Amino acid sequence: MKSNWQADIETQRRQKDDFFADAHRSPLPPAEQEAFEGLNYYPIDPDYRYELPLEEYADKAVVTVGTSSEGEREYLAWGEFTFSVDDEQVTLVAYKSDPDEDRLWVPFRDATSGAETYGAGRYLDLEAAEHRTDDGTWILDFNQAYNPTCAYADQYECPLPPTDNWLDVPIEAGEKDYEGGHTS
Numbered sequence: 702m703k704s705n706w707q708a709d710i711e712t713q714r715r716q717k718d719d720f721f722a723d724a725h726r727s728p729l730p731p732a733e734q735e736a737f738e739g740l741n742y743y744p745i746d747p748d749y750r751y752e753l754p755l756e757e758y759a760d761k762a763v764v765t766v767g768t769s770s771e772g773e774r775e776y777l778a779w780g781e782f783t784f785s786v787d788d789e790q791v792t793l794v795a796y797k798s799d800p801d802e803d804r805l806w807v808p809f810r811d812a813t814s815g816a817e818t819y820g821a822g823r824y825l826d827l828e829a830a831e832h833r834t835d836d837g838t839w840i841l842d843f844n845q846a847y848n849p850t851c852a853y854a855d856q857y858e859c860p861l862p863p864t865d866n867w868l869d870v871p872i873e874a875g876e877k878d879y880e881g882g883h884t885s
Contacts, residue, residue: 707745710844714742717847728853733881741877749843749874752834755780755795755805764796766808769821769851770858774798779805782841786870793841794865795827803829807841808862812871819852819878822862846875853879 718739721727727734757780764778776796783792795805810822823846827833832840849859 706750706842707747707844710745710842713845714740721853728850728857729881730854733853737881741880743844743874743877745844746874749872751782751784751841752838753782753784753841754838755782761797761800764863766796766860766863768858768860769849772858774860776806776860782807782839784841786868786872789870791868791870792865793868794863805839807866808860809846809866809868809872810862811868813873817873817877818875819848821849821851821859822866823848823872823875843872843874846872848876848879853881 718737721729721740722734722737729737758778761777761779764776765773766776767773776798777800779795779797781792781794783790785791793807793809795807797805805827807825807827808822809825811818814820814822825841825843825846827839827841832842834840850857851859
C-alpha cells in the first residue's frame with residue numbers, strides 16, 4: 702500500500718504532464734506539446750526522502766549564481782542540509798531569493814547529471830507549509846526533484862546550481878532528462 706506522500710508525488714507528476722501537454726503556458730514549444738507523452742521519472746523511492754534539520758547560517762552571504770544564458774542572479778545562502786547517500790555523507794546548500802519568504806530553493810547536480818538527468822542540474826523547492834515538520838525539520842524529498850524550464854526550450858533563462866551543490870553521488874530519484882526536441 703502506498704503512503705500519502707507517494708500518492709501525492711504520483712498526483713503531482715500527472716498534473717505536471719497534463720500542464721505540459723495542454724496548457725497555454727507550457728514550457729514546451731507547441732509542436733512538442735502535440736507529441737508529448739509525459740516526462741520520464743525514476744520510480745518513487747523512500748530511500749531518497751529525508752527529514753533533516755537545516756543548519757541555518759548565522760551570516761547569510763549573498764551568492765551570485767550563473768544562469769543558462771550566461772546571466773547572473775543573486776541569492777542568499779540560507780543554510781545547509783547534511784545527509785548520507787549510499788553511505789557517503791553529502792551537504793547541500795539551501796538558498797532564498799528573498800529573506801522574507803518561507804521557501805527554500807535547493808539546486809543540485811549529481812552523478813546522474815548529463816547521463817540520465819538534465820546536464821545542468823535539477824531543483825527542489827521546499828515550502829514551509831508542505832515540507833516542514835511540526836518539530837522544525839525539513840522534508841528533502843528527491844522524488845520531487847525537477848528540471849528547470851531551460852531543459853525544455855532555449856528561450857528560458859535558468860539559474861545553475863552553484864559548485865557547492867555538485868554531488869559526486871548519484872541521486873536516482875525525481876525527474877529524468879527530457880527526451881523531446883530541445884537542442885541544448
